[in-house]
Amino acid sequence: MQTEDIAGLTEPSGVACSSARRRVIAVVASLTASLTIFRLELLKRLAGAGHEVIAFAPDHDARVERALAEIGVRFIRIPMGRTGLNPLEDIRTFWSLRQHFKRLKPDMILPYTMKPIIYAGIAARTLGIKERCFLVTGLGHVFSEANGRSFKALAIRHLCIRLYRLACKRARVVFVYNDADADDIRRYRILPDDLTPTMVPGSGVDLEHFAFARAARGGPVFLMIARLLRDKGVVEYVEAAKIVRRTFPDARFQLLGHFDSNPTAISRELINKWVSEGILEYLGTTNDVRPYLAACNVFVLPSYYREGIPRSILEALAVGRPVITTDLPGCRDTVQPGVNGMTVKPFDVVALADAMASFARDPDLADKMGRCSRELAENKFDVHMINRILFAGMGLTD
Known part of the structure; x- marks a missing residue:
């Protein structure tokens, strides 16, 4: 059976809806915290425009649920495994979304990240929901070269491509973060040719919330904020730190982020080993990264994960790092x-160490480049400017 011949997929014809009318909009995430970390201003704008907004995500997070309720956004938990391929679990995700959509009758869906796009997209198609808008924040780990080219990896990628096609067929709009994902x-x-x-x-990034903060003199203090995955370049960061400390023993290397269930996760034992050796300061996790960004001189993310545009970097730019x-x-x-700032080739520990050492040699460099980072954030990454692009693509008005 062809993937796109699944029974129940309907594409009813009809005229486009007026951009001014009130809609029921379903926003679907794979991580509950992301609804406030990444989407709070967008959700505020949707609700403020008079739309009924319902957010779906798998985790119970009282802080997030309170924040959503305060802006008039309803929250519904759904079953979803963020990582891995478990057919029974994924069927539960699809079926749960379909049942909720059938009951709530959303006019529009806006899922982001791989599993929400696939399963919310397919569920919406089976119910004839025409206004399907997708936010591709990165195609996913299976499209990363780091995932390998084994038969299993290629088979999983092929399956994901077919599922993406099924979900996105006749979508209203598909947003992407970078040229590589678009390519x-x-x-x-x-996507279809049209x-x-x-x-x-x-x-x-909210430029008021992440206000510019001049870095303290001295140091240097390097900071990496990321999920604790090998793909994020954590190992390369630590190996480069060892090199830099030979010449600049006062340099400090900090790591902030949570442990993860991803196949490339860094173990707690390895983090503890690096800390005990005096290479790394592990800062744990936080709901507010601003004090840590303000206390560092340089932000480092040597990732070879298939990123969209890393939120952690945008926040560092706004603070002026x-x-x-x-x-x-x-x-x-x-x-x-x-x-x-500077870019280095992935996996190149020596180049990464050289880049960090340049800031240790010249204390004024971080201040000079940090001001340029803030300017870039203001000119290109202002969340309100980006939300205007999203609204226009979705055919919505304030």
Whole structure:
């Protein structure tokens, strides 16, 4: 049976809805915390425009649920495994979304990240929901070269491509964060020929919440904020730190982030080992990264994960920190080399160490580049500017 011949998929014809009318909008996430970390201003704007907004995500998070309730957004938990391929679990996700959509009758869906896009998209199609808008924040780990080219990896990628096609067929709009994802969407023919991805520069950053903060003199203090995954470049960060400390023993290397169930997760034991050796300061997790960004001189993310545009970098730009990251899609979109930071090849520990050492040699460099980072955030990554792009693509007005 062809994937796109699944029974129940209907595409009723009809005229486009007026952009001014009140809609029921379902926003679907794979991580509850992301609804406030990445989407709070968008959800505020949707609710403020008079739409009924319902957010779906798998985790119970009292803080997030309170924040959503305060802005008039309803929250519903759904079963979903963020990582891994478990057919029974994924069927539960699809069926739960379909049942909720059938009962609540949303006019529009806006899922983001891989599993929400696939399963919310397919569920909505089976119910004839026409206004399907997708936010591709990154195609997912299975499309990363780090995932390998084994038979299993290629088979999983092929399956995901077919599911993406099924979900996105006749979508209203598909937003992407970077050219590489747009190119892959075209290369794998995820969208029909008559639909072109709409570029949006990441999730954006609230420039008032993440205000500019001049870095303290001395140091240097390097900070990496990320999920504790090998793909994020944690090991390379630590190995480069060892090199830098040989010449600059006062340099400090901090790591902030939570442990993860991803297949490439860093173990707690390894983190503890690095801390006990005096290489790394592990800062744990937090709901507010601003004090840590304000206390560092340079932000580092040597990721080779298949990023969209890393939110952590956007926050560092807004606070006014120079950025060292990899010359890869998503990451490199946040850096003008030599102006507000530096890019290095992925896996290149020596180049990463050299980049960090340049800030240790010249204490004024971080201040100079940090001011350029803030300017870049203001000119390109303001969340309100980005939300205007999203509203226009979804055919909505305030």
